[in-house]
Amino acid sequence: MKTKNVVDLTDLSHEELEEVVKLANEIKNRPEDYMDACRGKILATLFYEPSTRTQMSFQTAMLRLGGKIIGFDNPQNSSVAKGENLKDTVTVVGGYSDILAIRHPLEGTAAAAAMYSPVPVVNAGDGGHLHPTQTLTDVVTLSNESGRLDHLCIGLCGDLKNGRTVHSLIKTMSTFEGNRFVLISTPELTVPRYIKDIINASGCKYTEVRSLAEAMPLLDVLYMTRIQRERFASEEEYKRQNGVFVLDREKLRTAKKTMKILHPLPRVDEIDVEVDYDDRAKYFVQTVYGMYGRMALILKLLENNTKEYPGRVMPTHPFRCINPRCISSTEKYLPGLFDEAGGDMLICKYCDGRRLI
């Protein structure tokens, strides 16, 4: 695979993504053929905030390929995290290992890490920004459970405004033909304008509805997500919405027998435990597909791997991003990097934040 780093899933070309999904399915069918595929290779998981689930998924993926793992998960205890800038840590740990998975509370960290790492960098979550291997997980699941990635009617329910997994899934599924999105949320928590623009540009369609009940009979796929309690105006509002957006057996009555229920997990209250016993519930097996997806991605990124420090990146502009949650606001040596978006608008290459010149 030509791509070196996966900061966003769109770093993969459509063909590369299909290759990864195909390989994931092959590994799933014959895992023993891949038991030594990464023999002698080391994955470093640099988790600047704890995410046990994601870290275990990466670790398991590497171990099941016959590779080894190092890393940290504990920023308070980590001398790396404390005294040292991101660049130095990535440079050094990239020297020890063959591939990095990085998670960080600040947006754009994986993009910044990729500028310094001699080995491939996979974004395991950078703040509320991107989390490409979750989307890969979703895609591998649909490929297996729905049998195709196109011409699906996909319902997305929950906090569609802030949910990075929702945005990323829509962006990716829009690149496949004939998909249709049913956006299920309160008016306050619907997807941002730019996501709707992406759907429109792709030639896919979307509808917005205000309850699970309205959407249910139409769906091939129901993608549930959490709504954080603090997103609601009041406790009463929260409780009222709960009845409309919480999935239970009753609401499933009108769904297709072949519908697939997905969830990025962890689930809190938005899916009743009783639904776990319904054959349409795929959110647990989804995590296993996630493991196969990560195995395929690691394997592809390690193809043609020659350890090499990247060339120096020069700033595009003589200032830096003003988003306080952007890594380039904190790590002062990072060059200011912007794409010009027409007019006076700049888009930060780390965090995708916009600013006027």
Place this chain on the structure above:
Amino acid sequence: MKTKNVVDLTDLSHEELEEVVKLANEIKNRPEDYMDACRGKILATLFYEPSTRTQMSFQTAMLRLGGKIIGFDNPQNSSVAKGENLKDTVTVVGGYSDILAIRHPLEGTAAAAAMYSPVPVVNAGDGGHLHPTQTLTDVVTLSNESGRLDHLCIGLCGDLKNGRTVHSLIKTMSTFEGNRFVLISTPELTVPRYIKDIINASGCKYTEVRSLAEAMPLLDVLYMTRIQRERFASEEEYKRQNGVFVLDREKLRTAKKTMKILHPLPRVDEIDVEVDYDDRAKYFVQTVYGMYGRMALILKLLENNTKEYPGRVMPTHPFRCINPRCISSTEKYLPGLFDEAGGDMLICKYCDGRRLI
């Protein structure tokens, strides 16, 4: 081995236990024959409270069998531990791995985990309730150091009331013929009634004494345990008892030359450091036997391993346990499961707590 989960050591039949002990001894004698026995298998250690020693023993066991390890040990930092119920964590991590070792501060957690795990569950300690691999450690040690598991005079010293390792060892050793127990403690800290009932029912014998000195000359085995300072009425009482229940070289004078001293470790003050240099001290080599015991147990549990989610367990009664330290009081989706113990008495299947209907 037919048994899938080891929540309590009594989950193994007497024959299965003997098989495991035999295999532990074989591994000890020819470890190189087992270096690849678990190749391609993953042990997940889910430690909801830290117990470095126990976790390292499980990890070492799996690594020495050629297997791999994932897991967590740090509940504060663990997203798994925080946001997610036990059932979901066990379901997901069971999907990643081939066997789980679980430790949790609440009683009955391993039993609950076994209801949802697609792979074998080993209890690595559930509150003050059970810790079967410690008892397996003790049994493998006795088998090697005393040369037999029957017709032993076994002294148990310390806090016999609250010590789960003591209760478990008595329960297991009672299933072998001709063992005799000398219970060495204050009257307040002697074993509970139900343990005495188990000894009596087994046909074994026991005596209660009030000092190490009285017991010493009789013993083939001396099993020392810690008495926590806070168990005593006063600091003076604690200091007084210390002289009676702390093992030192002086007290060892009247012991048999062949007596074996065991301790589940960590030791605090109850064995003087000078005793470490006595040939009868077996508490350090005991930890090595524990590693072989865990290796044997993992190997046996992975025999005939087909990964399969267990069927749904329905409640036996329409209410749950009232023990606040029982996992079923906290995790609300767990079905109420009780054995009827005669009369109006119910025994909780998670924590073994009793309640009236």
Place this chain on the structure above:
Amino acid sequence: MKTKNVVDLTDLSHEELEEVVKLANEIKNRPEDYMDACRGKILATLFYEPSTRTQMSFQTAMLRLGGKIIGFDNPQNSSVAKGENLKDTVTVVGGYSDILAIRHPLEGTAAAAAMYSPVPVVNAGDGGHLHPTQTLTDVVTLSNESGRLDHLCIGLCGDLKNGRTVHSLIKTMSTFEGNRFVLISTPELTVPRYIKDIINASGCKYTEVRSLAEAMPLLDVLYMTRIQRERFASEEEYKRQNGVFVLDREKLRTAKKTMKILHPLPRVDEIDVEVDYDDRAKYFVQTVYGMYGRMALILKLLENNTKEYPGRVMPTHPFRCINPRCISSTEKYLPGLFDEAGGDMLICKYCDGRRLI
């Protein structure tokens, strides 16, 4: 190799050190020949204080030799660290593993651990005292980058009074012929008297200077270290010194084209990020040499490895060290061990602290 434990790098004979460096270079050139060299062996990293970088370097070294790793890094969460004395932990974990790397905030801990461990002990840092694998890292780097270990002009800059890496590097490089040291620091932060005595005794030479600028043109090697802000009398003093001791591109102008810049890392402000792009900057590749050095050391220490508990060490004197940062002040069972240094002077064998009889 005859040596069992590496508490200080001087535990290796000059020949043994040269062997290790030679092996490190061989591994670097043909890493695939060593991929299974430690198959079936386990390294335990006992880190009583976090040092992610050092721990990852040891772990990577063992994994790249085909070995496995266990350990802890989190004293607050560790039951081992909390309840148990060092002797018991080392005895038990030594029973599980084949080699120990130990880090501890108290001086002399590795020496104490070596008294009880059945397997080789490598000091991964004991307080401000010793850190031999850092020095090994430096030596392997010089051997490769400067092409020799003798007849070098070595500048050392920063806090030379308190920097254990500086002391250790001088001690080791003094054993090679014709090396000359340029000590670059404030008068308050120059090397202790005993280090100057070592240089003089070795037949090597040293000069003391007060700025990087004076030293620069002379140097084959520039070894930069951090000066902690709190070492300065005032904030103004700190800022003033900064200009004199911070390395930047400007100061490099007068340096030889072939000079090598080293730093034990993590770096804070004492080297400007711009210097990273200068070909003379070797502080990042230095960490990779450190990995090869640790691989070589582990491999050598595991040669002729027979697991054996060391004999009991008896005290040389009937009292213990009075240094509150010495492990023997805290762990009361440790025997008082002193070398007589002439007159009434004793030198503690744990922490190298001096006291009068």
